[in-house]
Amino acid sequence: MDEKVLYSMTGLFDTPDQIIEAAEKVSDKGYTKFDVHTPYPVHGMDGAMKLPPSKLGYAALVFGLSGTLTALTLMYWMSVIDYPNIIGGKPFFALPAFIPIIFEVTVLAASVATVLTMLFVFFKFPNNVHPLHDTDYMKAVSSDKYGISIQSEDPLYDEAEITVLLGELGAYKIEEVYYDNDEVLEKHNIFEPKFIGLLLVLVILTSGTAYFVLNKLMFLPPFNWMANQGKVIPQENHTLFADTKGMRTPVQGTVARGYLPYPYSGQPELAAANLANPLLPTEENLALGKSKFNTFCSPCHGYFAEGDSRLNGKFPNPPSLHSAKLREWTDGRIYHVIVEGQNVMPSYSSQMTREERWATILYIRTLQRSLNAKESDLQ
Amino acid sequence: MNSTEHRIEYERKELPAGLFKIGLVFFIIGLIVAVVGYFVDPTRSAFNNLIILMFLISVGLGSLFLVALEYIGGAVWSTPFRRITEFFAAVLFILPFFIIPVYFNIHDMFHWTHVEEVLKDKILSGKSAYLNEGFFTIRIVLFFAIWIFFYLILTRNSKKQDTTLDQSLTKKNIKISAIFMPFFGITLTLASIDWIMSLEPHWFSTIFGIYYFSGTILTALAVTTFMVVYLNEKGLLVKGLKRDHYYSLGALLFAFINFWAYIAFSQFLLIYYANLPEETYWFIARTEGSWVFVTILLGVVHFLVPYIGLLSQPSKMNPKRLKFMAVWILCAHLLDMYWLIMPTFSKDGAAFGWMELGYPLLAFGTIILVFYYFAKNKDLIPVGDPKLKRGIDFRL
Numbered sequence: 192m193d194e195k196v197l198y199s200m201t202g203l204f205d206t207p208d209q210i211i212e213a214a215e216k217v218s219d220k221g222y223t224k225f226d227v228h229t230p231y232p233v234h235g236m237d238g239a240m241k242l243p244p245s246k247l248g249y250a251a252l253v254f255g256l257s258g259t260l261t262a263l264t265l266m267y268w269m270s271v272i273d274y275p276n277i278i279g280g281k282p283f284f285a286l287p288a289f290i291p292i293i294f295e296v297t298v299l300a301a302s303v304a305t306v307l308t309m310l311f312v313f314f315k316f317p318n319n320v321h322p323l324h325d326t327d328y329m330k331a332v333s334s335d336k337y338g339i340s341i342q343s344e345d346p347l348y349d350e351a352e353i354t355v356l357l358g359e360l361g362a363y364k365i366e367e368v369y370y371d372n373d374e375v376l377e378k379h380n381i382f383e384p385k386f387i388g389l390l391l392v393l394v395i396l397t398s399g400t401a402y403f404v405l406n407k408l409m410f411l412p413p414f415n416w417m418a419n420q421g422k423v424i425p426q427e428n429h430t431l432f433a434d435t436k437g438m439r440t441p442v443q444g445t446v447a448r449g450y451l452p453y454p455y456s457g458q459p460e461l462a463a464a465n466l467a468n469p470l471l472p473t474e475e476n477l478a479l480g481k482s483k484f485n486t487f488c489s490p491c492h493g494y495f496a497e498g499d500s501r502l503n504g505k506f507p508n509p510p511s512l513h514s515a516k517l518r519e520w521t522d523g524r525i526y527h528v529i530v531e532g533q534n535v536m537p538s539y540s541s542q543m544t545r546e547e548r549w550a551t552i553l554y555i556r557t558l559q560r561s562l563n564a565k566e567s568d569l570q
Numbered sequence: 571m572n573s574t575e576h577r578i579e580y581e582r583k584e585l586p587a588g589l590f591k592i593g594l595v596f597f598i599i600g601l602i603v604a605v606v607g608y609f610v611d612p613t614r615s616a617f618n619n620l621i622i623l624m625f626l627i628s629v630g631l632g633s634l635f636l637v638a639l640e641y642i643g644g645a646v647w648s649t650p651f652r653r654i655t656e657f658f659a660a661v662l663f664i665l666p667f668f669i670i671p672v673y674f675n676i677h678d679m680f681h682w683t684h685v686e687e688v689l690k691d692k693i694l695s696g697k698s699a700y701l702n703e704g705f706f707t708i709r710i711v712l713f714f715a716i717w718i719f720f721y722l723i724l725t726r727n728s729k730k731q732d733t734t735l736d737q738s739l740t741k742k743n744i745k746i747s748a749i750f751m752p753f754f755g756i757t758l759t760l761a762s763i764d765w766i767m768s769l770e771p772h773w774f775s776t777i778f779g780i781y782y783f784s785g786t787i788l789t790a791l792a793v794t795t796f797m798v799v800y801l802n803e804k805g806l807l808v809k810g811l812k813r814d815h816y817y818s819l820g821a822l823l824f825a826f827i828n829f830w831a832y833i834a835f836s837q838f839l840l841i842y843y844a845n846l847p848e849e850t851y852w853f854i855a856r857t858e859g860s861w862v863f864v865t866i867l868l869g870v871v872h873f874l875v876p877y878i879g880l881l882s883q884p885s886k887m888n889p890k891r892l893k894f895m896a897v898w899i900l901c902a903h904l905l906d907m908y909w910l911i912m913p914t915f916s917k918d919g920a921a922f923g924w925m926e927l928g929y930p931l932l933a934f935g936t937i938i939l940v941f942y943y944f945a946k947n948k949d950l951i952p953v954g955d956p957k958l959k960r961g962i963d964f965r966l
Binding site: 290 | 839
C-alpha cells in the first residue's frame, strides 16, 4: 500500500433512480471532481451531475464548415479554373450540381473530425490508462451496478464525510481506490515497435487472406483491371457494327477542330483571285515563316529560295522563287501550290497548318525583296 | 430523485378566453374576405381556397398521422399531449366545406377538365383515365371518408379510455393505426397529385407526394408545439412537462425542416440536371418575373431561418423560441402552398393582394375555433392512458 496513491472514494448502488439521486446530492454538496459509472447511459444524468453542455458541438461546427468551404473551393477550382468542361449544357459554376458533394464533404468532415477530436482531445488518446481500471468497482459497474466515485483531488474531499454521505444515500461497498503511480505515468508511445509490428502483421494477414480467397480460390480479380473494360477499342473487331470495325470514321462532312476545308482544289486561278494573306508581316510571323521555310521548303528550294537544292541531284532541282513570274504571283497563288503541290512538289497541307503556310509566304516575300528590292526599300 | 412517488397532478381548467376571441376575429375577417373575394374574382378566390384547403389538410391529416405514429411506435414522451394533437386532427371535419368552392370552379382551375382540349392533346388523353371529372369527384369523397373514418375510430377509443381505463383500447388503437398508415400514404400522395400537381396536367414529379408529406408533418408538429407550449405556460396541461418534452418537439421540428429542404432540393436538382423540357417548365414558371423572388423567399423562410433558429440545443428548449418558430413554420407552409398553387393562376408574376392576406386568417381562425370547440370542457390530457405516467417521467 505504501507506493500506492489514493484516487477516490467509491460507492455502489442497485438502481438507476438511486444513482441519479446520489449524483444530485453530491453535486448539491459542492463536489465538482466526481464521476458516475453506469452499465448503460442513464437519462437525465447530465442535469443531475450539473455538467456544462459539451464543447464537442463547436468542434463539429468548425470542422463541418471547413468541409463545406473545402468542397466548394475544390469544385470551383476544378470546374471553373483548372479544367473547365461543359457538362450537360450547364454553366461551369453549376451550384445546384455542387450541393450534393458539398453536403457529403460537410457531413464526412464533421463526423470524422468530431470522433477524432473526442478521442485525442477529450479522451487523451493514445493514453489508455485510468486509475479505476481493473478494480472491483469497475468490474461491478460494467456489469449490473451503478457507481459513483468522488476523487481525492476535490477540494472538499474528506474521507469520513463522504463515507457518511454515501451511506445515507444507500450505497454499499464504500471503498477507497488506490492506484500505482508508475503504471499511470507510464508513457504509451503510439510508435512502439511492437504495436507497429502488430499492425503490419494484421494488414498483411487481412489483405493476404482477401487476395488469396478472391483470386486463388474464387478466381475473381480484386477489382476490374483497367485493361479489361467493357468498351470497343480502335483496331479491334466488334460485332456491334455491320463492318465489324472497332474504329469508326467520322460522319461525312465532319470538319476537324481548328481546320478549314480548302475550297479551291484544282482551281489555282480562283485561289489566286480570292485568297488574301490574313497575317501581317510582324516579327513573330516572319520568325515563324522562316522556321517553317527552313524546315520544309529549303531542302529543295534552298535557304534563300534560289533553287539550290541540298539534295545533291538526287531529286530534280526546282526553279528559283525569285523569277518575275513568281514575284507577280499573288499570295493566294503560292498558297495554292503549298496546299495542292505542283509538278513533282507534293502537298504540304498535312505538315503545315494554315497559319504556318501564310507565315511562310510572308517569309518568301521577304526573300524575294532581298534580291529585287523596291525603290522605297532603299531609302 | 423520487420520481416513483410522482402523482399525476392535473385538473381540468377553462381554456383561456383570449384564444376564442382571437380565433373568432381571425375567422370573421377571413370569412368576409372570402365572401367578398368570391364575388369580386371567383377564380382567384377559388385558388386561395385551394391554398388554405391544402394547408388545413396538413394540419388535420398530419395531426392524425402523428397520433397514429405515437401508437405504432409505442412512444411515451408525446402521450401527455396527444389529446392536443387529436383536437387538431378534428380540422378534418371542416375540410369538405373548403373543397366546395374549389369544386364549383373546377373548370377555371384544372385545365384537364375541358374534355375538348383533352381530346386534342395526346399527353392529356393518355392521362384521362385518371384525370377525369367523374373519378376526381369519387376520389374527393373517398379521401374525406377515409380520413374522417379513421379519425373517428382512433379518437373514440382514446376518449373511451379516459373513463374506462381499459388498457386493451391502446392495443386496439395500435392495430387501427397500422391499418391507417398505408391508407394515409396513398391518400395523401393522391390528394397532393389531384389538387396541386394536376393544376399543371402536363407536368409530373415522382417525388411530389413526399414533398407535400414533409410539409404536412412539419405543419402538424408546429401547431402541436405551439399549443403545447402555450397551454403549458398557462398551466392548463399536466404538471411535469419539462425541457425534455420541449426539446423533443423542437428536435422533431428541426428534423422535418431539414427533411423538407432535402426533398425540395432533390426535386429541383433532378429536374435541373436532367433538363427535360416537359419537366423544367414548371420550375421556369417559378423563376420567371417576380416569381423568382417568391422562390428565393421560400428557401429563406422555409429552411434558412428556422434552421438557424432551431440549430442550437438551448433554442430547442426555449418556450419563446419554440412558439415563434412554430408560427413561423405555419406561415412558411402557407407560403409553400402559395408557391405550388398560385403560379397557375397568375403566370405573369407573383400576385399578392388583400385576398392572399385574408384567406390565411380564415385558415388560422378555423384551426383555433375547431380546437376551442373540441377542447372546451374536456380533459386536455389522456387521463386514462396507461402510458401517461411514463410520458410525464420522460427524460432525455
